[in-house]
Amino acid sequence: MIEDDDRIRLALTLALEDEGYTVRAAATAEEGLLGQRREPADIVLVDLMLPGIDGFQCIRELRRTDDVPVVVISARDDTHDIVAALEAGADDYLVKPVATKELSARLRALQRRARPPAQTAQPDELALGDLAVRPLAGEVLLRGEQLTLTRTEFRLLCELAEHAGQVLSRQQLLQRVWEYDFGDERLVDVHVGRLRQKIEDNPGTPQRLVTVRGLGYKMPR
């Protein structure tokens, strides 16, 4: 957990430890990034307003080498901040104050996402033209070359590839990928955007992952 406010850091640590988590806390992004390199955590919680390297920069730094799930916990509830943090690579965004129950539920969902999908009837490989998705191996190949996706991006891609030719609404994707009954559709939009950066030849005019206006997203067969 990277949080510069001493009291919040302490209170959140106590609350999360009560929920059964082991928490390592850092007061600055520098300290947190160093800690993550030395001893990688399963999930990173990060505040946005930090002294020195700020939260956005911190997420980008993490993402350069790591696909660890990143959750932003910030007092800023501006759309710009939310979208910027998600675009930097965060998997989820929570606005303070976050109730312990809610935080815990979201962390559990993230952990489930980090494991391979639970369905037993998973095919070994889903082929969509020159794009090959291997849900069990956790691999994506574009023209034979392996792509680096975060776990959320990977789950999103698996969900869309499994239902290729079918439109999935943002709410359906939130339920299946994030396991939210209910949530912020910007999460989906930003993650689709990031996924396109990696799988599309020209992300401005997507061919593999298209938007169906008013309905949602789909990957054409």
Add this chain to the structure above:
Amino acid sequence: MRKPGLRARVTAGFAVGALLVSAAMALLSYQLTERYLLDERERTARRTVLADAEIVRAGLNVDDPDELQVLRSLDTGANRRALLQHGGVTYSRTVDSGLARNLPDSLVALVARGEAGVQRVRIGDRAAMVFGVPLGESTALYEVDYLHELDRSLKVLALVLTLVAAGTAGAGALLGVYAGRRVLRPLTTVADAARDIADGRLSARLDPETEPDLARLATSFNRMVDQLSARMDRDRRFAADVSHELRSPLQTLSSAASVLQRRSAQFDERTAVAARLLVEEVDRFQELVTDLLELARSDQPADLAAVDVAALARQVCRTRGLPADLVVVARGADRFWQVDRRRIEQVLANLLDNAQAHGGGAVAVRVARLRGVHVLEVDDEGPGVSPADRDAIFDRFVRGRSAGARGDSEGTGLGLALVAQHVAAHGGTVHVLDRPGGGARFRVELPREDT
């Protein structure tokens, strides 16, 4: 009655002005022409009459004159008639002796005094000039000069002048339309800029250079917008600061409260009560702050997207532990509404919470279309809302006085104010009605996108 527009008034002003000027000019030119023509005619006729008088005088200056012969010797043409009074008898060349009765009395009296004169008269429907010349004792020559040709000319002139006046008035009106449009064009720019600003594009400014006459307006307008936008910036920064400064300690409180709550079984009785109070109040305070911050962002426009409102309503019900079949979709209701999902979610949640707190729980959520608008209704079977309170309950910090209310600890008093605000952001309305069979019915009406 509505006051006519500036453009209509400018047009009418130009038309009336043109009509007045052209009518006055027409009248004046008619009268000048008429007087000139009549004077000219009179001068010519007078010369002829005096010459005739000499001939008659010479013709009568014989013994036993033949008056008719004398009259016949006059060259009177088609328009003139001559009358000769001599020795109490009136002679006329033609058989229209009625002419004698038409001689104006004042002229006859003048001639009787020995003076020559002229007078204009109407004989029947014809205008005429009557000349009278005394020729001695009980002898006088009268000549009647009919003016019908002149009359016709003047009538044509009057017609032409009337047409010209009407044409000028029409041209004036056209000029007025043009001038009105011309004058109002810079104001259209001002109106456009004002609309831009109302729509939230605060960068809109007027260029004082383009319209020198409106430079003052443009300058004041720009200054007003500058101040407005500076003030809004300040407000926004302040709201963001307040938001941050309130949310941060609330995070500490919330997390610490959850730690206390988890251990409440280990506390002695007094500590447990205190901890419970603390946890409850932290929760309530948190809701209050969240609602207040939401209210403070009232100026933000709705972020519209296609939303399946019935599905949204079912989800909101589920997250509140209510059965999803509470949601009834009426026949004809649209599936997708163009609304701000987050805000409509909050509207539904707050109405359900309100029904829970004051109406014994919601008994139906209806999604419908009524008279071309989207309708969302939440029914409860509580005591209803008295007509006097129906507007007031949407004000801030008004809590229900109804029997169903569970004391002051329930709610923040901002729930319905937020509902009203979110609905207003969509250009809709919210009312409380009586539910048939008892209870309250909260009805939200939102405009449909294609109407």
